[in-house]
Amino acid sequence: MATSAPLLGKAAHSKASIFYGADEYLEELKKRYAHDHEIAALKNALPGEGDPNAAGVAQSNDKMLSVQKNNENRSLKTNRLFPTPNKPDPMPQNLAFLFTKITPEQMIYMWNVLTAIFCSQVLMVIGYCAALATFPDYWWTCTLCFGVPFSYIAIQNIYIDHDVMHGATFPVYEWQRFLTHPFADFFSLPWEEFVLEHNRHHASTVDLLIQGEFGWDPEEFHYALQQWAGPWSSNWYKYLLTVPFIPVIHFFGLNDTGSLFALEWWMHFPDEGAGGKCNKEFWSKWIPRRIKHNAFVLSLWACIWLLGTYPLGRPLSEGWRFMFTVSFFARIGYSAAWMFITNFTHSF
Structure with a gap:
């Protein structure tokens, strides 16, 4: 487990510390996505659920930051539907680790x-x-x-x-x-x-x-x-x-x-x-x-x-x-x- 890894401190850190704690990092992550909205927009455009920390960023209409498809959600090149993830529901226990969010x-x-x-x-x-x-x-x-x-x-x-x-x-x-x-x-x-x-x-x-x-x-x-x-x-x-x-x-x-x-x-x-x-x-x-x-x-x-x-x-x-x-x-x-x-x- 990552929490027992030698390079990771376990103790909580105050604001005065030179090290981040997990909670501080998570809050900072949301601010970074708000500032680098381009990264958030592209991640949210990918097939799947996107990054939950980037959920508050709106979709972009810029060509480089969006998926190019028609009004029917199909590729302009192949006419194939934009894929959606085939996530099992209910989730089998032996596959659950594949969909576990990183901490x-x-x-x-x-x-x-x-x-x-x-x-x-x-x-x-x-x-x-x-x-x-x-x-x-x-x-x-x-x-x-x-x-x-x-x-x-x-x-x-x-x-x-x-x-x-x-x-x-x-x-x-x-x-x-x-x-x-x-x-x-x-x-x-x-x-x-x-x-x-x-x-x-x-x-x-x-x-x-x-x-x-x-x-x-x-x-x-x-x-x-x-x-x-x-x-x-x-x-x-x-x-x-x-x-x-x-x-x-x-x-x-x-x-x-x-x-x-x-x-x-x-x-x-x-x-x-x-x-x-x-x-x-x-x-x-x-x-x-x-x-x-x-x-x-x-x-x-x-x-x-x-x-x-x-x-x-x-x-x-x-x-x-x-x-x-x-x-x-x-x-x-x-x-x-x-x-x-x-x-x-x-x-x-």
């Missing part, structure tokens, strides 16, 4: 785990630098001993990100939103937009094999590389031209936590205002978030650059050697995770 204590615990992953990544990079400084003649040994576990923890980072996104959308503390995926690329989407685009994907693609059925899906390009030519049996040779590029585009950042994907999303969101005017929250909400998030990301990579200089007896101009090695193994891990989530699960 505030479990939400806090999930963010603690995500924070621990970031701290582990930082310590691994520092340890790698120390190993190279201590054993300069064993570059390959030090690098592989660092790189393989670092790629693995990057994979776990994405799976924890995904669970936190759906189960505990907003961080317990403001600073935690910067720790979710800074090692993935040299710039990327802020946490809130990461959540938004992923929920946009779920709202658009409710069937794993029919992409963009209920609106634009930001991940459609990935699917095109593996599905554009039609049935595999008669078109297998065509896929030889496109499928090999899937790991390449992931490696260079065309995934949810990458730089190329961030550029794609920013070209679509937020929706323009009335009469083609700039969205009223573009400058007040979204631009500051993007600047703050990527300032943190760039600062992190600048520190990694510096670790690769004087501690290793190298000039400042050669810090890229250490930084690119760290980024290489990080990208392997993040790419592997996203290839499974995006391409593998949407290919059967």
Whole structure:
């Protein structure tokens, strides 16, 4: 049970405490949904009951924040009815755990785990630098001993990100939103937009094999590389031209936590205002978030650059050697995770 987990405190916390208690976090969660009404609107548009903490947010008519369907509740692309969850009633006892709502204590615990992953990544990079400084003649040994576990923890980072996104959308503390995926690329989407685009994907693609059925899906390009030519049996040779590029585009950042994907999303969101005017929250909400998030990301990579200089007896101009090695193994891990989530699960 999450309540007995080592990273989760059991005692109640006062307002003066530097730690949140479950009740305080739940109240803060409702305020966050009211402020980030875009996330609430998309979550409430998904099949199912939505997030009860976002229940007070009205439905949005913005194209990016709503499901695209006709007056008969059917897809504009396939004419299929928008699906509704087939929740058993009465609920069999052996299935009840699948529909149990996550508790505030479990939400806090999930963010603690995500924070621990970031701290582990930082310590691994520092340890790698120390190993190279201590054993300069064993570059390959030090690098592989660092790189393989670092790629693995990057994979776990994405799976924890995904669970936190759906189960505990907003961080317990403001600073935690910067720790979710800074090692993935040299710039990327802020946490809130990461959540938004992923929920946009779920709202658009409710069937794993029919992409963009209920609106634009930001991940459609990935699917095109593996599905554009039609049935595999008669078109297998065509896929030889496109499928090999899937790991390449992931490696260079065309995934949810990458730089190329961030550029794609920013070209679509937020929706323009009335009469083609700039969205009223573009400058007040979204631009500051993007600047703050990527300032943190760039600062992190600048520190990694510096670790690769004087501690290793190298000039400042050669810090890229250490930084690119760290980024290489990080990208392997993040790419592997996203290839499974995006391409593998949407290919059967």
